Amino acid sequence: MSLxxxxxxxxxxxxxxxxxxxxxxxxLDFADMTVEGTFPLGAATCVAAISNGMSPIVxxxxxxxxxxxxxxxxxxxxxxxxxxxxxxxxxxxxxxxxVNLRIMGRANVSLLGKATLFKNAFLENLPQYFDSxxxxxxxxxxxxxxxxxxxxxxxxxxxxATGDNxxxxxxxxxxxxxxxxxxxxxxxxxxxxxxxxxxQNNGYADxxxxxxxxxxxxxSIIIGEVAFGDLTLNQRLVAVTLGSIxxxxxxxxxxxxxxxxxxxxxxxxxxxxxxxxxxxxxxxxNFKHILKRGLDTND
Amino acid sequence: MTEPLxxxxxxxxxxxxxxxxxxxxxNHLNLTVNAGDFITVLGSNGAGKSTLFNAIGGxxxxxxxxxxxxxxxxxxxxxxxxxxxxxxxxxxPKLGTAPRMTVAENLLLAERRGQRRGLAPRRLAxxxxxxxxxxxxxxxxxxxxxxTATGNLSxxxxxxxxxxxxxxxxxxxxxxxxxxxxxxPQTSHxxxxxxxxxxxxxxLTCLMITHHLEDALxxxxxxxxxxxxxxxxDVAGAEKQALTTEKLYSFFAEIE
Numbered sequence: 001m002s003l004x005x006x007x008x009x010x011x012x013x014x015x016x017x018x019x020x021x022x023x024x025x026x027x028l029d030f031a032d033m034t035v036e037g038t039f040p041l042g043a044a045t046c047v048a049a050i051s052n053g054m055s056p057i058v059x060x061x062x063x064x065x066x067x068x069x070x071x072x073x074x075x076x077x078x079x080x081x082x083x084x085x086x087x088x089x090x091x092x093x094x095x096x097x098x099v100n101l102r103i104m105g106r107a108n109v110s111l112l113g114k115a116t117l118f119k120n121a122f123l124e125n126l127p128q129y130f131d132s133x134x135x136x137x138x139x140x141x142x143x144x145x146x147x148x149x150x151x152x153x154x155x156x157x158x159x160x161a162t163g164d165n166x167x168x169x170x171x172x173x174x175x176x177x178x179x180x181x182x183x184x185x186x187x188x189x190x191x192x193x194x195x196x197x198x199x200q201n202n203g204y205a206d207x208x209x210x211x212x213x214x215x216x217x218x219x220s221i222i223i224g225e226v227a228f229g230d231l232t233l234n235q236r237l238v239a240v241t242l243g244s245i246x247x248x249x250x251x252x253x254x255x256x257x258x259x260x261x262x263x264x265x266x267x268x269x270x271x272x273x274x275x276x277x278x279x280x281x282x283x284x285x286n287f288k289h290i291l292k293r294g295l296d297t298n299d
Numbered sequence: 300m301t302e303p304l305x306x307x308x309x310x311x312x313x314x315x316x317x318x319x320x321x322x323x324x325x326n327h328l329n330l331t332v333n334a335g336d337f338i339t340v341l342g343s344n345g346a347g348k349s350t351l352f353n354a355i356g357g358x359x360x361x362x363x364x365x366x367x368x369x370x371x372x373x374x375x376x377x378x379x380x381x382x383x384x385x386x387x388x389x390x391x392p393k394l395g396t397a398p399r400m401t402v403a404e405n406l407l408l409a410e411r412r413g414q415r416r417g418l419a420p421r422r423l424a425x426x427x428x429x430x431x432x433x434x435x436x437x438x439x440x441x442x443x444x445x446x447t448a449t450g451n452l453s454x455x456x457x458x459x460x461x462x463x464x465x466x467x468x469x470x471x472x473x474x475x476x477x478x479x480x481x482x483x484p485q486t487s488h489x490x491x492x493x494x495x496x497x498x499x500x501x502x503l504t505c506l507m508i509t510h511h512l513e514d515a516l517x518x519x520x521x522x523x524x525x526x527x528x529x530x531x532x533d534v535a536g537a538e539k540q541a542l543t544t545e546k547l548y549s550f551f552a553e554i555e
Contacts, residue, residue: 153417155418157407157408158408160397165393170379171395172412172413173414
């Protein structure tokens with residue numbers, strides 16, 4: 001039971017990464033590697049700020065701001081510097097590694113004995129693991145609502161149009177460069193915010209905690225889409241959170257099968273690859289089906 | 300009626316600048332578009348027709364010369380800024396609409412062409428009746444598909460929608476780049492009729508590139524021919540009325 005509650009809690013806390021990546025991967029329609037750097041950047045910023053006596057809430061919001069600055073740099077390299085987005089993301093991700101070491105001063109900083117978002121009377125009185133469930137629900141309701149509201153504004157519609165058809169967007173007077181920069185900023189801000197939440201939940205920040213983050217965030221998006229099928233844009237955003245929880249269950253099952261935590265990145269990659277290849281499998285399956293039917297009615 | 304609206308003065312535009320492959324596409328081109336002109340633009344491939352549109356739209360920066368709107372220099376204005384007065388329909392139906400957004404959402408986007416887009420709610424619901432009436436004038440079933448993603452529409456419906464979007468917020472200059480070329484003959488004819496009707500009704504100033512000599516003769520009050528980056532033929536009014544396909548063919552034979 002507690003394993004299930006823990007999986008739901010982790011799924012909720014990590015879901016904010018999926019929503020952040022959704023803005024670039026699904027709406028702007030490109031893969032932004034910056035997130036591998038901004039996740040530990042958010043964690044490092046938050047942990048360093050708390051260690052220096054800042055309140056956990058301010059430290060977590062600071063992580064968002066610092067993350068969005070990293071997104072701004074990727075955006076400028078991409079739109080003004082004409083560096084391909086994949087490379088622009090990798091450049092900033094690589095740079096973030098050094099920045100994170102600078103911020104923390106060493107590779108791993110513990111929050112032992114320090115205040116965090118999880119250390120308050122209300123959350124501490126809940127049964128074990130329910131703290132991340134409650135905090136995760138609050139965060140996801142707020143974040144998802146804000147993103148949904150934003151996408152339905154005039155600006156948000158221009159943002160969607162930019163990812164959908166850049167030529168058209170420009171011909172309607174939408175500044176597509178600004179839209180991409182804005183998307184990268186909000187997306188990386190959310191990822192760093194997620195890094196801050198996870199660091200506080202784990203009780204430490206580690207400079208290597210960003211490895212494989214893009215796969216985890218993509219997994220929530222893709223699993224959500226595969227599990228719930230045809231949805232509207234707003235429903236898809238909610239499905240990201242559910243996808244993130246389902247992904248934690250997949251990991252739970254895998255661990256129960258006897259794999260250990262060191263195998264998780266390999267297994268995550270396999271799960272994601274399988275989910276992304278599902279349309280191909282389906283087509284192959286349908287093809288056989290059609291062939292069979294065609295032979296049956298061949299009279 | 301004869302006040303100059305858009306002027307191109309001595310416009311030179313080269314591609315592959317400062318390389319051995321440098322080509323001059325627009326070669327000291329001069330063109331004055333008067334308010335209310337409906338100009339059909341003819342010219343062989345490579346004559347510079349699409350480049351002319353891209354220079355007016357700001358997608359390509361010109362090497363020398365001037366572009367004026369109401370006598371005001373807009374040569375260095377960005378694409379986004381020019382959309383305040385300019386709208387375009389492209390040849391490829393895929394270019395004019397956002398495929399994952401619905402017909403109504405596309406129309407709503409077009410309604411704010413060239414305007415600031417803020418954090419106010421988009422208010423789609425209150426526009427639906429208006430959009431239903433508007434799309435019904437297209438007579439192609441578009442009004443039944445307001446909530447359909449445009450990616451699922453036929454090419455003809457998409458292009459009709461693109462045209463509607465381009466004229467929804469009245470443009471001072473409308474550029475049509477072979478907007479019926481990708482459609483089947485009947486659909487192409489229908490859209491051409493609609494285009495003409497709307498341009499007349501709204502008294503739009505419009506430039507239309509076409510490869511159909513008949514269309515170029517039937518529609519518009521003025522006809523120009525581009526050749527090697529210059530306007531080599533420019534007729535209007537009664538003179539254009541008197542023009543025939545034979546005369547045009549013999550003119551083309553002369554310049555080649």
